[in-house]
Amino acid sequence: MGSWARRLVWGAASLGRSGGLAASRGGRRARGYRRQYSGVESETLEQRRTQIMSRGLPKQKPIEGVNQVIVVASGKGGVGKSTTAVNLALALAANDSSKSIGLLDVDVYGPSVPKMMNLRGNPELSQNNLMKPLMNYGIACMSMGFLVGETAPVVWRGLLVMSAIEKLLRQVDWGQLDYLVVDMPPGTGDVQLSVSQNIPISGAVIVSTPQDIALTDAHKGAEMFRKVHVPVLGLVQNMSVFQCPKCKHKTHIFGADGARKLARTLDLDVLGDIPLHLNIRESSDNGQPIVFSQPESDEAKAYLRMAEEVVRRLPSPPE
Secondary structure, three states: OOHHHHHHHHHHHHHHHHOHHHHHHHHHHHHHHHHHHHHHHHHHHHHHHHHHHHHOOOOOOOOOOEEEEEEEEOOOOOOOHHHHHHHHHHHHHHHOOOOOEEEEEOOOOOOOHHHHOOOOOOOOEOOOOOEOOEEEOOEEEEEHHHOOOOOOOOOOOHHHHHHHHHHHHHOEOOOOEEEEEEEOOOOOOHHHHHHHHHOOOOEEEEEEOOOHHHHHHHHHHHHHHHHOOOOEEEEEEEOOOEEOOOOOOEEOOOOOOHHHHHHHHHOOOEEEEEOOOHHHHHHHHOOOOHHHHOOOOHHHHHHHHHHHHHHHHOOOOOO
16 A cells, blocks of 8 residues: 555545544545555556565475375265275276376374385484385375374374475385375365475375265365365265165165265266265274275275276376
8 A cells, every 4th residue: 555545545544533523524535545545556466466465375386206195184074085085096006007106194183104004223324314105005195193103192283284294295215106196184274385385295185974964075175176176086986885784774874875965066077985984984994995805895996996996087187
């Protein structure tokens, strides 16, 4: 705001405090000048605002050695996002043994990858002073869980969290990877924005149960990625149906086809329906994900089909 306009606005405010007719006239004059000022310079102000905002955004820089990044996200916790991310990574490797796969867990406050992938210990350092991922089942893994105790809470404020994310993105020696699957924290907060703005992402997979309250948050998650120009590959409908192991009766505990309805609203596809099954939960808790431990099961095949759909929708990898 120019000095003359600023004086007028402050003058109007002073008159307003003195009350009476003078305040009314001063207020009308100030509003008139503000309208005139806005009409003359609004376009210039908008351009300057855009420039200032763009300065705050980091320039995207690819992770060295990684061809494509796939993020697995959810609008809320408790919908099986980490289980989906782990089995997606294993399914990508199972579908094409020529591909090298990595799994990055950036869920700083609740890392699940160490337990699900049956990994413990601290990463070693390479000659370049970069952390080496831990390996199991042919998947290179990195997680905040490797850097803190298994039961130690991460009680950090935003700046420390962002610093940790930066290290996980930039100070890991992945070697050469075809796909890096990133297990994001639930929600649409600082970590999601930081990851999306720092590295080029080939596509996002949104995980949700068919429950209405979960779908509302999944909708928000999909819209967030669209706003930061990350292509959303589709939705995964997790815990879609429960089949009684004795009588084989099927029950839709969380509702039927809720994710499909949301997918139509968002003009997206459903990448897969993953059932609610005891084997999936037990295998994850035991550190032997079902795609690895029971590859011929119907549950594992659901993840394998989902991985095929994900790859089908990815853009062509960079040369």
